Amino acid sequence: MKRQDVQERIISVYIHRFDPTSDKKPRAVLYELAVEQGMTVLDGLHRIKETQDPTLAFRFSCRMGVCGSCAMLINGKPMLACNTQILDVTDKALTVAPLPNFRVVRDLVPDLAPLFKKHVQVNPYIVRTDGHEMESPSGEFIQTPEELIKYLQFTYCIKCGACVAACPTAATDENYLGPMALAQAYRYIVDSRDDGFHSRKSVVGADKAVFNCHYAGECSAVCPKGVDPARAIQFMKRELVRDYLLMRRHTAPLKARALNDKSKEKKTPLPVPPYTVDR
Numbered sequence: 359m360k361r362q363d364v365q366e367r368i369i370s371v372y373i374h375r376f377d378p379t380s381d382k383k384p385r386a387v388l389y390e391l392a393v394e395q396g397m398t399v400l401d402g403l404h405r406i407k408e409t410q411d412p413t414l415a416f417r418f419s420c421r422m423g424v425c426g427s428c429a430m431l432i433n434g435k436p437m438l439a440c441n442t443q444i445l446d447v448t449d450k451a452l453t454v455a456p457l458p459n460f461r462v463v464r465d466l467v468p469d470l471a472p473l474f475k476k477h478v479q480v481n482p483y484i485v486r487t488d489g490h491e492m493e494s495p496s497g498e499f500i501q502t503p504e505e506l507i508k509y510l511q512f513t514y515c516i517k518c519g520a521c522v523a524a525c526p527t528a529a530t531d532e533n534y535l536g537p538m539a540l541a542q543a544y545r546y547i548v549d550s551r552d553d554g555f556h557s558r559k560s561v562v563g564a565d566k567a568v569f570n571c572h573y574a575g576e577c578s579a580v581c582p583k584g585v586d587p588a589r590a591i592q593f594m595k596r597e598l599v600r601d602y603l604l605m606r607r608h609t610a611p612l613k614a615r616a617l618n619d620k621s622k623e624k625k626t627p628l629p630v631p632p633y634t635v636d637r
């Protein structure tokens with residue numbers, strides 16, 4: 359970008375500060391920040407930390423929207439700080455606070471341990487009864503595009519916690535399993551390689567799980583990866599009701615196909631995307 363295209367301006371940034379070891383309650387601290395086009399909220403926090411207040415604490419890692427570390431409340435909405443350009447959300451004032459519905463470790467750092475603990479409860483991996491196939495596979499598990507599309511969207515989750523921060527049920531009940539864990543349970547249940555519906559049913563169908571979801575839809579509205587956890591939760595309810603009514607069809611999980619068995623493989627040529635640069 360040419361220098362003359364950069365519109366620099368000074369904005370006010372109100373940052374939630376809280377150190378549980380010394381503060382009785384949180385406070386909002388005002389910083390002035392020179393913002394230019396392309397500057398993300400994470401860049402802004404780094405600039406403030408480097409030039410104004412080295413004690414500011416926030417979490418980040420990849421800086422490219424894939425690790426899920428930098429989710430925070432930006433002008434009242436859970437968003438990824440590294441994936442949000444300041445001038446896209448404001449040209450005057452910015453408020454930055456930690457994700458709600460989590461304990462605050464310090465400043466903008468939430469304690470995500472409960473999120474990961476709930477994730478583990480739903481067995482977020484392929485569950486099969488033929489354990490030998492998992493440990494020593496005899497071949498590949500080849501899925502059709504239709505089988506893949508059933509769960510693909512839900513695999514995009516980066517465990518950032520934004521959905522839980524936006525969820526009204528999670529706000530009123532800390533024991534609610536939450537949209538992230540429930541969406542991940544559904545992701546595996548509809549995977550044709552998986553046979554873990556019954557092992558997960560006691561968790562996702564119990565109290566504080568899918569049937570506590572009121573379908574507010576806020577989780578899907580804020581998800582930075584388009585996962586749509588609210589949709590997964592409604593589909594999960596359907597699976598549980600079908601199971602209760604003995605209407606759920608149990609299909610045996612996909613069998614491994616020997617590596618040299620090409621007989622049934624359909625050769626569908628993949629479209630080659632056009633080059634975006636001159637060659």
Ligand code: SF4
Binds near residue numbers: 522538580582585
């Ligand atoms: S479902 Fe979306 S908002 Fe929730 S943890 Fe996954 S990526 Fe983040």
Ligand code: FES
Binds near residue numbers: 425438440
């Ligand atoms: S730093 Fe990794 S998602 Fe923002």
